[in-house]
Amino acid sequence: MSVKSRIHQKIAVIGLGTFGASLAKELTAAGIQVLAIDKSLRLVDEISDFVDHAVCLDSKDTEALEQNGIHRVDAAAVCIGDSFQETVMVTLKLLEMKVPRVLARAAGESEAQILNRIGAHEVMFIEKEMGKHWANLIARPGALEDFEVSRNYSIVRIHPHPNWVGRSLSELRLPKQHGLTVLGFYQEERFKLVEGPDSRLELSNDLLVIGHHQDIDRFFADRVKEEKSQKQKTQEAEDTSQGRS
Structure with a gap:
């Protein structure tokens, strides 16, 4: 993954066993700020040189989490391996x-x-998907699946942006604007190859695209920037409305 094309994201990794430590290191390598958390001081010390911030605390302690900025992260990965009950409690x-x-x-x-x-946004099957694969998915918000096909290229399944709905592939100009080639799309979980540039998208049509890692990273970086900007505008509008009332 390209570090240069990253925007500033902050990800918390809770649980620093083999999987959690691998995930934290891969995210850091991708240019992402990592807040690494574990109740074991030994594991925290082992990871401290590889991440931006590592802290020893009980992840069930709300006050400790807040003091260490959990409310400022873009995502949190619960990687606790020795207690499923604790995984559930921390997730909640x-x-x-x-x-x-x-x-x-x-x-x-x-x-x-x-x-x-209980409402987890995504579930990680660590027996099948290890740290690097999940680092890709976390670093690329909106990517539903991510397959590395060579050292420089990946195939990614993405959900269409609302602005894409009703537009044709030729109108989106993904190859020219983002360096991404559309291989096909999903309709009710059935994959269909692209029939032509006039194919129009529906909100339910996830796309399967291929591109260079740098182009894919840049695409998702731009997408996150846009989403954050939109959220900020919405919040400012709500604050203005409340001020008037």
Whole structure:
């Protein structure tokens, strides 16, 4: 992944065992600020030279989390491996604290079902997908799947931007503007190859695109910038409206 094309994101990684430590290092390598958290001082010391900030605390402690800036992160990955009960408790706490994106580690389908039911935004199956793969997905908000096909290229499944709905592929000009080539799209989970540049998108049409890592990173960086700008404008409008009333 290209560090130069990154915007400033801050990700919390909670639980610094083998998977959590790998994830924290890969995110740092991608140019992302990492807040690494574990209750083991030894694990915190081992990761401290590889991340922006590492802290030893009980992740169930709301006050300690707030004091260390959990409310300022863009996402949090719960990577606790020795206690599923603690994973559930920490996931719930992060959701209550309104962390925008909460990912949680599951060891199997039964755990995944529970995490989905309590509201985790994404579930990480660490037996199948290890640190680098999940670092890609976390670093590229909006990417639903990410497959590295060579040292320089990836295939990514993305959800269409609302502004794309009803427009044709030729109108979007993804190859020229973003360096991304559309391979096809999903319709009710069935994949269809692109029939031509006049194919129009619906909100339910996830796209499968291929591109150079730098172009993909730049695309998602621009997308996050736009989303943050839109949220800021919405918040300012709400504040102005409340001030008038």
